[in-house]
Amino acid sequence: MTSAAQATRVLIRGGLVYDHDGDVHQPARADILIVGDRIERIGANLPPDGAQIVEAAGKLVAPGFVNAHYHSHDVMAKGLFEEMPFDIWTLHSNPANYGPRSQEEVRLRTLIGAAESLRNGITTIQDFLTLVPQDEATLDTVLAAYEEAGIRVVFAVAARDRAALDIAPFMLASLPEAVRKRIAGSDRKASDELDFVARQIKRRGIHPTPRQTWALAPSAPQRCSPELLEGIAALSRQHGLPVFTHVYETRIQAAAARKQGVDPSLLDVLARAGLMNERLNIVHGVWLTQSDIAQIVEAGARVVHNPISNLKLKSGVAPILDLNRAGVEIALGCDNYSCAETQNIFIAMRMLCLLPAVTNPEPGPITAAYALKAATISGARAVGLGDQIGALKPGMVADLMILKLDDPAFVPFNSAARQLVFSESGRAVETVLVGGRIVVRDGKLTTIDEAALRAEADTIAPVFRRDAKALAARNADLTAPLLDANREAWKVPLDIERYIGRRKD
Numbered sequence: 001m002t003s004a005a006q007a008t009r010v011l012i013r014g015g016l017v018y019d020h021d022g023d024v025h026q027p028a029r030a031d032i033l034i035v036g037d038r039i040e041r042i043g044a045n046l047p048p049d050g051a052q053i054v055e056a057a058g059k060l061v062a063p064g065f066v067n068a069h070y071h072s073h074d075v076m077a078k079g080l081f082e083e084m085p086f087d088i089w090t091l092h093s094n095p096a097n098y099g100p101r102s103q104e105e106v107r108l109r110t111l112i113g114a115a116e117s118l119r120n121g122i123t124t125i126q127d128f129l130t131l132v133p134q135d136e137a138t139l140d141t142v143l144a145a146y147e148e149a150g151i152r153v154v155f156a157v158a159a160r161d162r163a164a165l166d167i168a169p170f171m172l173a174s175l176p177e178a179v180r181k182r183i184a185g186s187d188r189k190a191s192d193e194l195d196f197v198a199r200q201i202k203r204r205g206i207h208p209t210p211r212q213t214w215a216l217a218p219s220a221p222q223r224c225s226p227e228l229l230e231g232i233a234a235l236s237r238q239h240g241l242p243v244f245t246h247v248y249e250t251r252i253q254a255a256a257a258r259k260q261g262v263d264p265s266l267l268d269v270l271a272r273a274g275l276m277n278e279r280l281n282i283v284h285g286v287w288l289t290q291s292d293i294a295q296i297v298e299a300g301a302r303v304v305h306n307p308i309s310n311l312k313l314k315s316g317v318a319p320i321l322d323l324n325r326a327g328v329e330i331a332l333g334c335d336n337y338s339c340a341e342t343q344n345i346f347i348a349m350r351m352l353c354l355l356p357a358v359t360n361p362e363p364g365p366i367t368a369a370y371a372l373k374a375a376t377i378s379g380a381r382a383v384g385l386g387d388q389i390g391a392l393k394p395g396m397v398a399d400l401m402i403l404k405l406d407d408p409a410f411v412p413f414n415s416a417a418r419q420l421v422f423s424e425s426g427r428a429v430e431t432v433l434v435g436g437r438i439v440v441r442d443g444k445l446t447t448i449d450e451a452a453l454r455a456e457a458d459t460i461a462p463v464f465r466r467d468a469k470a471l472a473a474r475n476a477d478l479t480a481p482l483l484d485a486n487r488e489a490w491k492v493p494l495d496i497e498r499y500i501g502r503r504k505d
């Protein structure tokens with residue numbers, strides 16, 4: 001953080017300033033004075049006093065979005081897959097199946113994801129990264145690329161010590177052992193996973209840069225031993241770090257937990273490890289039951305909703321209305337490129353608002369203004385920065401976007417909240433600031449040469465495509481057994497439904 005004496009000053013002049021607690025349809029016009037990385041004042045006709053002026057007349061100023069769920073490991077897989085249910089997609093996208101990537105590719109993919117995010121008004125990313133190779137050089141390349149882009153990142157190294165696919169309990173007994181082994185993968189040691197994460201936090205510090213902090217990311221309760229989950233819980237307590245973990249993303253995961261019987265509740269597994277608390281973020285939660293939801297409320301944990309990937313991987317529709325009714329706070333994520341193709345919170349907000357209609361025809365509480373809170377202040381709380389970002393208020397860090405109101409999405413301008421959620425797609429985002437620094441101006445990044453990035457992508461993409469093609473060829477004979485297992489899993493009765501109008505024959 002820069003001291004006020006030498007701090008840069010930016011005055012955003014004359015914009016309509018979106019305030020969660022004000023008129024969300026016709027926000028009041030105001031100036032925003034930023035000193036260093038913080039909003040100093042918001043008010044009418046603030047004196048420039050040597051500040052750099054950003055003219056915002058006829059424009060809307062909104063808090064930057066927090067993307068509370070993202071994995072940067074497969075940016076290069078954008079557009080490669082479709083029509084793959086979850087476990088088949090996992091086989092095709094799991095970074096462990098690709099082997100180590102070059103440092104050039106790691107840097108490039110991190111920059112491409114950060115660039116699209118910033119262009120779409122995302123100022124904070126929670127990157128839940130499977131590092132391959134899991135070494136310090138690769139981690140440093142990723143953090144350096146985020147710093148180069150100028151985006152805020154809450155970084156987590158994905159940890160798992162059980163390699164088996166979630167669908168493994170449903171593989172047919174008749175499957176040859178060799179095929180079963182290929183699907184199972186190789187387990188890792190809990191202590192190796194824990195030591196690596198703990199060492200990196202110590203080596204790089206709790207704030208590797210002013211824009212970077214840490215989170216912890218056990219991949220999923222069923223993919224981690226109790227030892228690994230307990231170790232993560234201890235690190236979370238020690239450093240006060242948020243924890244993200246995939247829970248009940250698919251029907252198969254819920255059915256597998258029931259079938260195995262030992263730990264019928266994945267939330268109980270988390271509770272026994274000491275993870276069910278206010279720092280926990282349940283990612284996806286499509287197949288949560290009412291009692292699971294009550295347990296989340298009791299713990300003060302949150303849910304990160306990823307509507308794009310939930311539908312693209314055919315996982316079903318998350319119980320948003322039930323979660324909201326119970327009082328669970330919901331943040332938003334865009335998930336990874338191989339299963340969502342875009343980092344765009346405008347689309348995630350729109351789906352958050354529209355999907356409840358598949359189960360309930362009554363007017364409900366998931367309004368556009370609610371979606372904007374989910375995308376900003378709820379996301380900020382999820383990543384542990386609730387007192388820093390997510391709202392435009394004096395004292396908050398200046399992470400924000402300025403949108404052109406002459407864009408067709410806002411003509412005529414009837415409601416900031418509704419048009420941000422239902423009309424805008426990212427096209428009107430003109431300027432973006434992260435920590436008071438302008439990182440997008442006139443719709444272009446100031447930190448990265450986007451033409452050079454594209455040229456580099458053209459060079460490196462064929463290498464990744466070649467590897468993806470080779471992997472798909474290796475996986476070809478596994479697809480049918482996995483689809484068979486999928487159908488087996490459907491036979492396990494669950495007392496909840498997350499699809500509608502599904503033919504049962």
Ligand SMILES: [Zn+2]
Pocket residue numbers: 069070071128246283335336
């Ligand atoms: Zn994920």
